[in-house]
Amino acid sequence: MADDSSIGRNLDQTHIGRARRLRGILRTPVQTRRLEHQHFDGGDPHGVLYSVIRNQEDKPPVPTIIYDPSRIDFDKPGKHHYQVAFHLDSTWGYSLVPLTVVNGRRPLGSGSPPPGVAAFGGTHGNEWEGQVAVKRLCADLDAEQIRGRVILMPQLSESACVANTRSSPLDGVNMNRAFPGNPRGTISYRIAHFVKTQIFPRVGVVLDIHSGGKEGAFPICTSFHPIPDPVQRAEIYRVAQLFDTPIILIYSSQMASGLLTDEAEAEGKITIGGEFGAGESVNLAGTRHAYEGIRNVLRHYGMLEGEIVKIDPSRPTPPKLVAAPNLDDYVPCPADGIWEPTVELGAVVVKGELIGRLHDFSDHSSAAREIRAHRSGIVAMMRLGAVARKGVTLYVIAEETAL
Template identity: 35%
Template sequence: MKAGQAVRKVATPRRNSVFTSIDLDRDGKQIGYFNVPQSPHDDAWGSVQVPLAVVKNGEGPTVLIEAGNHGDEYEGPIALGELLREIDPADIRGRIIAIPAINVRAVEAGTRTSPVDGLNFNRSFPGDFNGTLTNQIAAYVNDCLFPIADYFLDLHSGGSSLMILPSAIIEPSPTPDGHRRNIRATLAFGAPTVVMVDNLGETRTSTAAANLQGLIVIGSEMAGGGLVSQDALAICRRGIRNVLKHAGVLQGEVEIPASANARVLKVPGAEGYIISDEDGVFEPITELGTVVNKGDIAGRIHFLRTPQREPLVLYHPIDGVVFAKRQPGRVRPGNCCFVLANEYPEALVEEEAGHER
């Protein structure tokens, strides 16, 4: 082990039937699939083909990039597909492993969750090779790809239900050294806003699982609403290449625009969420990115079938910045309407990053 290198907790691969014709150790560019055997009604000995690409040139770090974690999030798959078509293996040192449509059946359907088993891929780690399709794909990533990677870049947007500030996401690491490495790599992504998010302590996400194995982890959230944002797509394109340069895989200098990392935020926890308790139509009043104070009006829920009933007014529960807001008007009890984040002191970020910002 090299001096200063983080201790890796490598998963022991479980017995499985996933197979691929791609040689992960071969130099050059390969674009194909890994196959997850399935036996549905119309295909007794079939398999689900998940797009997989490897670009390798000699020895060096391995960066694993995942997009299509949710099938209604589009900037990541588009930008990653462009990179795979454009990149020349001669321009890199090390290896890129790319999965541009990891939740492939959800990507085909344009849905957040898989239409095969109804599961959210990003709540399925560490996966189960004896489970349903989503669990099997998660298990392959967890057991077979995370252990051979040094960096993990997970590309998201708000999907159909949320609009989110285009952001690079710091996934808090369970170790101080991992946390420093994550912050440095996330700042290198170069998004205008950086947000620290722990998903309320959720351990079943791909980024949390990668953290547990000691990878350097970077996330992103690129707009949303089930649309493709040109501004967010440009940030995503540059961010992917910046992470590869930061890792030393892609040649050239990291390109950090003047607007990058201008605002660093942290979602404080459950108190930063506004959750609907009612069944109705949501009217957002506060715009994305707005600085708000506790008690400010956030929005209203209207009751169209009972016009005599006054709308329910939603108030911001804390001081902060509107990081995400619901996109569809229709809401039911439990739907997320807003997510707020607090300003995170720059000095604290620099301290946590080891003064290497």
């Protein structure tokens, strides 16, 4: 970016003074980063166009780097972008985790205030639909149109997102197994602790947007765990429907521990997860459901004006509620091999139906091993990719249920 000395090499002192008077440029370091080149007629006899620097008031401010997360002003009116610096364990440096806080300027009015909404993408770094949807909202949400507080973190595991990996390459930790976190732990645990102590207390609704990455393919769905509290469960179901996905999946809480959604649910938050694509790509439909779904949540709570949007007009029916609450619904691969599915994702199958074949190419003359449905239901997940290692989940069968 140009400074006084570089301008001086191109313009004589008269033109420098004229440029400064014209735009009042070169004020502070932060403002300097918001400047861009513009040509103007310097008035010399040859009509030469000179390059000057113009302050771009229409561009968003550069995110502020926050070295002490406890110093973030979550109550400051308007929209503010931050990069929260978490120091690295192995070298001098930081993981700069993006954060946007929107405190709406619309009056709260009478009655109960809105609950506050937090939306996360990039809990796993190679799941892109959530990252893209939440990043777009960082740019698109206007504080003048918002009532209450919205907190957006498009790349929660920033180091994993940069590396396009499920877990952080800095400490090998899966962010979605790191909760409730540890303020003295490695970087993933410290970020989880920040979310637990700084974000969760300020919101009542938590949205964690996932996709299958390289692990598996899902029908586009929202999801939540079995919730014992009937009031919390009913509201979670209402919010899950706002994403207008074909399926809402109730999935087992026994599959793993340390999930972001586990922690939020245990705190009584209205908590939604979901799977919006797969394959380390950006699924068009999945991104649309994630983006508009979050906006629908804001509309639902009166935080954003407008009617609830029907995201998929081609599907007139409401989402189908299915459940896979038991561990034996998540069928592991019995041996290393090459996976050949024989049914489509989302298909309705009956017990004993052929789900797929597992091929052993070390003996190419051998017959494939047949994998058959252990029960009737809906194929809610299928292994993505041909190579399947012993123990990975090959498929999930869920059954249609009522709340």
